[in-house]
Amino acid sequence: MTSLPTSDDLEDRTLQLLRTAQATDPADAAELRDRVVLMHRPMALRVAHRFEGRGVEADDLRQVALLGLVLAVNRFRPETGYAFAAYAIPTISGELKRYFRDHGWAVRPPRAVQETRLSLRAARPGLEQRLGRAPDAGESAAAVGRSAVAVRAAEDADRHYRWVSLDAPVSDDTSGTLGDTLTDSAAVEAFNRVELRIFLQPAVARLETHEREILRLRFGENLTQREIGQQIGASQMQVSRLLAAIFEQLRRELTAEPAPAGCRLIRADESG
Structure with missing residues (x-):
């Protein structure tokens, strides 16, 4: 029975392909780098999965992660002695973080509000499990070491993470849209x-x-x-x-x- 390739096997094969790509003509080099991208595609998708549930479509995250993988393959130099995965994962994560920075927030709050929001997202699952219910602002504040005012500001920012269309109805029982309310310049x-x-x-x-x-x-x-x-x-x-x-x-x-x-x-x- 044929054994599955190990991470060491994948790393050795990656370095071999990239070294060959450096020493060959551009057309063949592009083909070799494409093979490396395909080999590490599951890794890029795993990194993208870590960023899901934060207000950006999963398909967009996967595309950004794959772009980051392509950048890592093109920029990596085998002669540095680093493992490719150790270089690629931070590169992919960096592209995802830049995408969130540029496209995630509908209106970007101050840095302190963003940091409190991230702390709340990390602490809330464990807090809810311990309390058996959703925590109030005071309990959340104690869990993340912030004031209740800061927690409320972060929760409000979380609710406004995504754009709302100006064509969206103001309420279920009216045909008026949000855009209709912005007539007074x-x-x-x-x-x-x-x-x-x-x-x-x-x-x-x-x-x-x-x-x-x-x-x-x-x-x-x-x-x-x-x-x-x-x-x-x-x-x-x-x-x-x-x-x-x-x-x-x-x-x-x-x-x-x-x-x-x-x-x-x-x-x-x-x-x-």
């Missing part, structure tokens, strides 16, 4: 300003005092960069660099992107 604009302020407030609060003052002068007082420079004793070029750094920090806060290693905002007394 002034009201919509006011709502957008309030929404933006809610999302920006925690990120702005984490800025340093002089950075918040620059934002106030620019958007509160509507001063030009030259006028701001006159107020804080800096050149227009220095103000431009400071604003660019502040905007980048806020963008990373709102998109939950880690700052590059060594990256920090330019302080007012360091610019020049």
Whole structure:
């Protein structure tokens, strides 16, 4: 009886194919890499399965995972001495996480809310099993080490994880749609300003005092960069660099992107 291939056999075969692909012409190399993709397709689908149930269609997750597998096959270099699976799994997971970052949230909440939401998702199954019912906000807060207010904010964000069509009916007993309620452009604009302020407030609060003052002068007082420079004793070029750094920090806060290693905002007394 023929034994099934082991993980070591699969790894050896993978490295052999990829080494051969490096040494052959592009057409043959593409065929060899395609074979590697097919060999590791079950692994990619297993990784995708871990991300299911978070508001994104399973078929989309599988497609993204397979794309990540293709990227891993194309980028992997056998001479590094690493196992292919050890390289491919983080690559596939990274593509899935980027997909969630770019397509998952209908409106992206602050990073702290996202982190609380993930903690709740991990803790809730065990908590429900122990209590024999759905936990209340206080019980959930104790389980994840957050405040009840933070838990309620995360639960509210979870309910708004996916887009709702503007063609959706307002209620079962009316033909009106959500889009019909957005006819007042002034009201919509006011709502957008309030929404933006809610999302920006925690990120702005984490800025340093002089950075918040620059934002106030620019958007509160509507001063030009030259006028701001006159107020804080800096050149227009220095103000431009400071604003660019502040905007980048806020963008990373709102998109939950880690700052590059060594990256920090330019302080007012360091610019020049």
